[in-house]
Amino acid sequence: MSCLRKRGSCHYGLIIFISLFMPGNVFASSVVPDNFKVIAHYAPGYSDWKPWEATITQDGKVSQTTYIFGDNENTEIIKTFSLSEHALTNLIDAIKEPDFFSIKERFSYPVTHNETLFLSVTMGQASHEVSVYAPSHLKKRTDVKRFLAVWDEVLKKVPSPNNTDDVNRRHRAQVVVSTEDTPEDMLMKLGCGACHKVPTTTSKFGTIGPVLIAKTNAAERIASRDYRAQLKAGKAHATTAKEYVIESIVDPGAFIVPNFRLKHSPEGSTVMPQDYGSKFTYDALNKLADFLLSLDEAAAIRDGMLHEK
């Protein structure tokens, strides 16, 4: 998200302001601490979701900017509205309750293509920032749970623009599949069957890539010496079968399946398209990965895609 950091170098062709409800006289509350300010920042990973940043100030005003990067032009959607005093005190309680100020500042996880959640809270003289990379992998940790409790409360007050139509309508163009598609639809729409055979589906003819039987081989792949070498070199990042499948789809060059190395080509090259990461919604990719993880060698043999050894 270099654009977010170096805003000056980015060209925003279009800036859209949406002002929802802005009462003229905002309350001055004694329960709201001095200098109260919350900044929430969402940086998406491999999904098509849009980065956004919201600032909530002491007077309950909210300003949320969504950044949309187009091929030729970038757009900023700026939405402003006000929280009721009740909503604001509610949020403050949610911050105090898990003692946000004592949560560690950074959490990260080694797999790429994940989202980062960032929260900065100021109350009186105190200010604290926490960022969590790959929350879905870390949500069982108690301190991440405390962070997520605050994050969820912020989302209740300032809904993610990724769930709203005005952002989605404009920007689904690039995304090809969503959870409305069955795994079989996804394979069809994305042309996986041109190269792969996939047991139990109509993708029966591809011969360029391996038969997709992740239940049998994903765990084996990551345990292999070749994979561990890629891991060590920082090129591959999966530590579970599911991460391997997702990585194979969104970053196919991270590890090349043995016997499918291209001769006379630079190491790490593959014929598999490199841009699938932008074709899925986050949930759709999860759904397809789960499906591929349900397919094993026996299913491939039944469908005549592999022969019994």
Ligand code: HEC
């Ligand atoms: C143009 C051909 C091509 C297309 C299209 C293609 N792949 Fe691949 N895929 C390959 C090749 C070749 C490999 C093996 C080399 C490598 O690892 O990149 C591979 C590897 C994989 C692997 C790792 C398999 C294993 O045994 O470890 C998965 C999973 C995978 N592809 C899924 C998909 C999915 C899902 C799609 C569609 C969204 C797709 N591929 C589209 C050619 C393709």
